[in-house]
């Protein structure tokens with residue numbers, strides 16, 4: 001299974017020639033680091049171990065929740081609570097949740113929309 005980590009991002013350095021910032025991104029899985037542009041990506045593959053490194057740890061958290069749900073170790077509303085709470089604090093969008101839910105737990109986008117409506121109906125947001 002693909003491993004996912006929050007990317008460890010070093011100090012930004014300006015490359016004056018192209019007026020872009022670069023950062024050293026370190027993989028939590030194997031410790032390898034790559035020099036990458038600061039902007040223009042949300043997730044990258046570690047060039048050494050091929051783990052997915054996410055700029056925002058929210059993606060990792062939500063993916064982990066749906067993976068546990070698929071494995072039967074996390075209850076349904078506990079899973080959606082993690083996903084929608086992250087969405088309510090603007091850490092992730094509904095479209096991104098749909099992509100993660102399908103990838104990790106084969107839950108279709110229509111179901112996610114219904115759950116979101118249920119969630120809002122509960123007055124949780």
Ligand SMILES: [Zn+2]
Nearest residue numbers: 027030046049
């Ligand atoms: Zn790695």
